[in-house]
Amino acid sequence: MNKVSALALGVALSLGLAACNGQPVATNAKQAQLEQAAPALSSGIDPANMDTTVAPQQDFFRYVNGNWLTGTEIPADKARWGSFDELRENAEKQVLAIIQELAATGHAQGSDSQKMADLYRSYLDEERINSLGLTPLRSEISRIDNIDSSAALSQYWGQNQRYRIGTPLAVYVGQDQRQSDQYITGASQAGLGMPDRDYYLKDDERSKVLLAQYEAFIETLWQLAGWDNAEQAADNILAIETQLAKAQWSRIQNRDRNATYNKLSKKELAELAPGFDWTTFLNAADLNDIEHIVVRQPSYFSAFAKIQAEVPLAQWQQYLKFHLLRANANNLSEPFVNASFDFYGRVLSGLQEQRSREKRAVSTVESTLGFMVGKEYVARHFQPEAKARMDEMIENLRLAFKEAINDLEWMSPQTKVEAQAKLGKFNTKIGYPDVWRDYDCVTIAADDLIGNLRRSAECEYQRMTDRLGQPVNRDEWGMTPQTVNAYYSSTMNEIVFPAAILQPPFFNVNADDAVNYGAIGGVIGHEFTHGFDDQGRRSDGEGNLRDWWVTDDENQFRERAQRMIDQYSNFNPIDDLRLQGALGLGENIADLGGLTVAYKAYQNATKDQPPVIIDGFTPEQRFFMGWAQVWRIKFRDEALRQQVITGPHSPGMYRVLGVLSNMPEFYQAFDVKPGDAMYREEDVRVKIW
Ligand SMILES: [Zn+2]
Incomplete structure (x- = not known):
């Protein structure tokens, strides 16, 4: 467990x-x-x-x-x-029944029922999703194209913490392990498209085949987006991820609670990983007021600072664009959905068939409004x-x-x-829970799947960073x-x-x-x-x-x-x-x-x-x-x-x-x-x- x-x-x-x-x-x-x-x-x-x-x-x-x-x-x-x-399959059926019932009728705008029903509808509306193509990501793609300096890149990564897409660093706010009655900011390694650094580093035959299939997957998404030089882009992206993977800590190292607890001042962070614009990054992540940060893998942070300075900006832009596609592939048109399933489903997990759209829609509602669904689930099924x-x-x-x-x-x-x-x-x-989480901050529209998910991610990020300076919430x-x-x-x-x-x-x-x-x-x-x-x-x-x-x-x-x-x-x-x-x-x-x-x-x-x-x-x-x-x-x-x-x-x-x-x-x-x-x-x- x-x-x-x-x-x-x-x-x-x-x-x-x-x-x-x-x-x-x-x-x-x-x-x-x-x-x-x-x-x-x-x-x-x-x-x-x-x-x-x-x-x-x-x-x-x-x-x-x-x-x-x-x-x-x-x-x-x-x-x-x-x-x-x-049991999971069974719980999923019970949740599907709840959501289908809600989706069968209209609800007051802003109510829980409206949010669950409309999120489900927005996922099921395959016709609209297919006709939109890359449109829902256009503005984000131009933001990436407009990155013109390493400071702008730092800023992009900071803002992007809300969505956790294409960022080699992940920041979060959680209980301080040495002072559990307080919250503190932490930062961890991130940024790979494969499940673990080992997938990049092992050199047995099976691992080499998987890595080649990952590279082909990068090319496929690139081509589906209609962009040029897919092969070159895939080479560059894979090279970046391999460099990050080499610097990352293993899962065994990451289990060590003492080694991963490194509380640094902002000045110490800048000394540990010089050459990266930490101030811009933290400001953009809405963490400008923090005094300390717990860095989980110090040697990775030093290496990351070097890698980000050495890799040309144009290659980082390729990396960011690919990860934007990758993270959203399941919410885009059919060819993206299929490409993502081919790699993550068939190749990495051995699946023979994609789950039905209904089941995937339920998972999306669950991962976005999970406790709202839970309230209804408990009322019906808890003994x-x-x-x-x-x-x-x-x-x-x-x-x-x-x-x-x-x-x-x-x-x-x-x-x-x-x-x-x-x-x-x-x-x-x-x-x-005795106290149910509220989702007041989230606006959901039946015709805007990717917008729904992005707004939800922004709210969840806000919920997390708002904890700083607050007493620890023991009802969570x-x-x-x-x-x-x-x-x-x-x-x-x-x-x-x-x-x-x-x-x-x-x-x-x-x-x-x-x-x-x-x-x-x-x-x-x-x-x-x-x-x-x-x-x-x-x-x-x-x-x-x-x-x-x-x-x-x-x-x-x-x-x-x-x-x-x-x-x-x-x-x-x-x-x-x-x-x-x-x-x-x-x-x-x-x-x-x-x-x-x-x-x-x-x-x-x-x-x-x-x-x-x-x-x-x-x-x-x-x-x-x-x-x-x-x-x-x-x-x-x-x-x-x-x-x-x-x-x-x-x-x-x-x-x-x-x-x-x-x-x-x-x-x-x-x-x-x-x-x-x-x-x-x-x-x-x-x-x-
Ligand atoms: Zn366990």
């Missing part, structure tokens, strides 16, 4: 040896006796998805999901398909009883986490006190309620569960506790553990980056984390690509810690109940099956490759195999023995939390 990024990055874990907490599994005699008691709740396990010809001790992912894997085809317009995607059960599970998980910290053998009492203080201060949000949510996901925010020190994830197979109100603790319980534990993963552990309960670790405890933590990196780096999902254990570390620690704590919470919550057998499985078995059901997924090769390179989440099967092979509780539940494929020798298993 995600962590909210920007200035505020998520976090993570801690450690442990700890004895196993597994409960004895019911004996056969006891099982037989128990089966007579008819359970009121279902197991929540779908036996039709299982492949019982595979032993659970050999490949638990396939044992639970094998028939589903064999019988499921990835839809032609999807890059991957799994539990998350099914209030889910919130009560979630509250209870979260508190049980918190209690289990507290016990887990107490039981850690590798952590000193001093560090434990700090860890407990942090745990006690976690805030939780479930379902939807980083995900809309209709998002099938969850997150931890390290600067808020809070875990957040949008309404849409509170559905089967994550959360089943009609199912017995075992499967729910293994599924949504594991997810809750995952988000808690982000507060104690390799990055999360660096901040305290107030959300401030502060070192509260005794040195020896930190070393113990690092040693365990390294074993985890090594384990996951051995997984080889496709071709010669292995998982990047260091990139996925926070997520993998969160999975292992999360499921371990969920197991403990489940045991605590049911300790006075007899272990009921349902559908032939013990409670402990159903718990682990619940986790495995959640992660069922299939990828297209291209999408799998992209996920491994850009991470940080391990593909679903490794979230099952990697975590369970470290848990003695799993060994007990399924009688895993030396020689089984799921078995790891005790000295290489990891337990952190």
Whole structure:
């Protein structure tokens, strides 16, 4: 699940040896006796998805999901398909129904309904979009053509922060990681058209082919715009991006919360990256009053200042024009839409078909007016009883986490006190925001798609920069309620569960506790553990980056984390690509810690109940099956490759195999023995939390 990024990055874990907490599994005699008691709740396990010809001790992912894997085809317009995607598809249908209903009638100008309906209409009006061609971008293109000095270029980049298009730097305003009750301005590397710097730098055959296809894509857009010298332009643009890519930090470096926190005065910024007109840039970005800025990648900023001075202005203009087309391609006429799909859909993700225009229209409304849609979604689809059960599970998980910290053998009492203080201060949000975001600032017209999106981007930018000097808004949510996901925010020190994830197979109100603790319980534990993963552990309960670790405890933590990196780096999902254990570390620690704590919470919550057998499985078995059901997924090769390179989440099967092979509780539940494929020798298993 995600962590909210920007200035505020998520976090993570801690450690442990700890004895196993597994409960004895019911004996056969006891099982037989128990089966007579008819359970009121279902197991929540779908036996039709299982492949019982595979032993659970050999490949638990396939044992639970094998028939589903064999019988499921990835839809032609999807890059991957799994539990998350099914729920996302379903949420999207529900949102489509809401919006279509609104679009069927007229509404008062300026009302929420008018804005959602007209934005949807403006996207669906393909005839008008096709007839307009490049017209909606003409004035922006002439602005680029009129850039006549490096000061004018700086100014353009500053103004363009509102749209985040064609800018090698991205500025933003977010919580200060060292003073979380205040907002501060930050700046990060940006400016590539491919998903990551690695796509420019790797020199294996597959990467070279992709880079050539990207260059062809640049040429295609250039030609579609009717501009001359496409080949030359593509060469120049690719050369600029490659230079930027070489100077950029890797995703692994970007995870480091200390290395990426560099608070500079404006004078220090000018010294770090001389030769760029920072004053003009910041003024144009509406940030003239700031005193400090947090620079995430100082060496990149120095390199950028050099590159911007060395590249001729005419080539920067080509770069800007291409990125203007690229960013708007999906909102332009059909040939642009198709070219963009060919590259980003077919080539990079392996898609066979473009999503329907209706679905893309819904995504546009979602990404532009998401909380407005969310208000309606919650009114129709949120079950209030889910919130009560979630509250209870979260508190049980918190209690289990507290016990887990107490039981850690590798952590000193001093560090434990700090860890407990942090745990006690976690805030939780479930379902939807108490205070809804307003969109008063946005004007939407049914005949102006690109204008709608630009005006919306301007409003969102204004909303963000207006935060400077204001108290931190703790009501804010980083995900809309209709998002099938969850997150931890390290600067808020809070875990957040949008309404849409509170559905089967994550959360089943009609199912017995075992499967729910293994599924949504594991997810809750995952988000808690982000507060104690390799990055999360660096901040305290107030959300401030502060070192509260005794040195020896930190070393113990690092040693365990390294074993985890090594384990996951051995997984080889496709071709010669292995998982990047260091990139996925926070997520993998969160999975292992999360499921371990969920197991403990489940045991605590049911300790006075007899272990009921349902559908032939013990409670402990159903718990682990619940986790495995959640992660069922299939990828297209291209999408799998992209996920491994850009991470940080391990593909679903490794979230099952990697975590369970470290848990003695799993060994007990399924009688895993030396020689089984799921078995790891005790000295290489990891337990952190
Ligand atoms: Zn996560």
